Amino acid sequence: MKTRAVLSFVLALFLAGCASTRAYDEKITSLTGQLDSLSGKFKLAKKENLNLKRELLLFKKDQDVDTHRFIAAQEVFETDFAEDIKSGDAWARMTDRGLIITIDAEKLFISASDALSDTGKQFLDKIAGFIDRSFAANYIYIEGHTDNQSLAVFEWKSDWEFSFARALNVLKYLTEKRSVDPLRLSASGFGQYRPRAANDTKEGRKSNRRIEVIVSAQKIGDQVKHKDQ
Known part of the structure; x- marks a missing residue:
């Protein structure tokens, strides 16, 4: 009877350990997936941010050109x-x-x-x-x-x-x-x-x-x- 009880206890510990290991593995897999997803989103956001910076620089350049052109035109008007x-x-x-x-x-x-x-x-x-x-x-x-x-x-x-x-x-x-x-x-x-x-x-x-x-x-x-x- 004692031997059977010990075996039952060991088996219970083993099964509990297996369940714990599966839960641990599932948690690791889930967290890894979330990390990969966040990493992908971060790379995409970084790329979009870079594109926005380029557009902003081009816009500022165009604005500077237009500003100078308008100032020059006003000077022409004041002469003509x-x-x-x-x-x-x-x-x-x-x-x-x-x-x-x-x-x-x-x-x-x-x-x-x-x-x-x-x-x-x-x-x-x-x-x-x-x-x-x-x-x-x-x-x-x-x-x-x-x-x-x-x-x-x-x-x-x-x-x-x-x-x-x-x-x-x-x-x-x-x-x-x-x-x-x-x-x-x-x-x-x-x-x-x-x-x-x-x-x-x-x-x-x-x-x-x-x-x-x-x-x-x-x-x-x-x-x-x-x-x-």
Whole structure:
């Protein structure tokens, strides 16, 4: 009886040891698998991080090139349009939107009308030439603005319509008479709601009646390239 009891005890220990060994092996196998998986993910993340760094460097390089190009273009504008800048008829400034060319409405339009004057057409010819030389493929946004008294003077239904009509006529002239690619252009009107100055003085109201031509850093090819990627 004692011998049988001892054998039973030894057998139980052996079986327990086998079970413990299997559990240990299974745990080792599981942990090894998790480690391999994490190692693979780490290598993939490291590769993606390297690719992102390369893209960032290329982006910064492109941005630097664009910044220098815009600064150079502004200098060209200030030379070519020196008389207009001096008289207050036009000026240019760099913003996060791009190069903004502001033009006094009196320089472009017949008084109390959205129709371009002969002087305005000549001025737009000059603007078109500048854009063609400096920004052959950039998007261009044309925005119309008024003062807060336009309705009383010009008898339009709203400042929105009047400012948009003026911006649209600038766009039409550039596309129809100067052959600027219509894919690059858009027009919008903001009425009296984005003033540059207070409307309580004659000078302030004159400053607010304007057309702004915004040359964006984005180019036509940028969207196509992004879509292909």
